[in-house]
Amino acid sequence: MKKTKKEAKNPSFLEWNKEVLLNSIKGVGLKIIVIVILDALFYIASLYLGWVWYQRIAVKMDAVNLNGGITPSEYGALQQMLSESVSFYYFIIWSFVLLLAAIIFLASILKGAIWAITTKTKISFKLISKFLGLNLIWMSIWFGLLLAVLFFVETQAVPAFLTITIILSAYLTNTLYSLFMKEQKISMIIMALKPSITKIHLLALPYTAVIGIFFIILKLNTLTAFPYSSIVFNLILLIYMAVVRYYANELALKVQQM
Numbered sequence: 001m002k003k004t005k006k007e008a009k010n011p012s013f014l015e016w017n018k019e020v021l022l023n024s025i026k027g028v029g030l031k032i033i034v035i036v037i038l039d040a041l042f043y044i045a046s047l048y049l050g051w052v053w054y055q056r057i058a059v060k061m062d063a064v065n066l067n068g069g070i071t072p073s074e075y076g077a078l079q080q081m082l083s084e085s086v087s088f089y090y091f092i093i094w095s096f097v098l099l100l101a102a103i104i105f106l107a108s109i110l111k112g113a114i115w116a117i118t119t120k121t122k123i124s125f126k127l128i129s130k131f132l133g134l135n136l137i138w139m140s141i142w143f144g145l146l147l148a149v150l151f152f153v154e155t156q157a158v159p160a161f162l163t164i165t166i167i168l169s170a171y172l173t174n175t176l177y178s179l180f181m182k183e184q185k186i187s188m189i190i191m192a193l194k195p196s197i198t199k200i201h202l203l204a205l206p207y208t209a210v211i212g213i214f215f216i217i218l219k220l221n222t223l224t225a226f227p228y229s230s231i232v233f234n235l236i237l238l239i240y241m242a243v244v245r246y247y248a249n250e251l252a253l254k255v256q257q258m
Contacts, residue, residue: 016254017206024250027120028243035114035242036235042110046103053099057092104139108132111177118245119181127184134186138176142169171207172196174245178252192252199255206251210244 112131116123142165149161176192183191196203217240221233 020250020254021247024247027246031117032242035117036238038110038114039238039241042106045106049099049102053095056095100143104135107139108135115177115181119178119249121181130184130186134180138189167211174248175252178249179256195255202255
């Protein structure tokens with residue numbers, strides 16, 4: 001049975017998603033290898049920076065020695081302890097801010113290059129500079145929300161809130177980065193929210209499938225054990241995330257046109 005002209009112009013939801021998926025797969029080329037390498041570098045470098053920061057905090061904590069050898073009855077010793085405690089907490093705050101700044105800087109270079117390759121956008125100093133400005137605002141918002149969850153949400157509810165925050169961040173970020181690479185304007189932070197919210201009926205099912213497959217891969221990693229299994233599954237995750245970017249980009253552009 002032939003489709004009517006109206007049906008041809010307005011494909012069903014499943015047909016529309018199938019077209020988006022096929023178009024995104026067609027866009028995947030050998031450059032995905034570069035994307036996976038850059039992604040791996042970002043996560044390795046970020047973890048290393050976090051480890052260095054943690055080690056530095058541990059050394060400072062030992063130096064301050066908050067729990068040892070001070071008699072409260074000795075006013076001078078107590079005053080010194082309080083002074084060192086305040087300095088230590090200020091050190092934690094400012095060093096953590098510097099850590100976040102370093103991660104945002106890394107993300108702006110490496111993730112900027114990744115999204116440029118994914119969207120076939122020319123990599124330039126101007127593009128990376130604008131992407132840095134975008135990330136300073138965007139990632140600071142999400143880091144702030146994560147800290148708010150850790151400090152103000154009851155301990156037993158933290159894992160659920162963190163999961164929701166991370167999923168929401170990934171959902172909005174994919175749309176934002178896709179549209180930013182097209183327009184290259186920091187104002188896309190506001191503009192990208194519109195399709196993410198008003199077209200959520202078109203995006204909910206695809207992203208549910210994406211997240212579902214992600215958690216399946218994580219589950220398989222915990223259930224399967226063999227030599228270098230963690231390396232293999234991390235590589236699979238990096239490849240999967242690279243493919244998802246192509247899909248998310250195609251999805252965002254199609255939804256914006258509707």
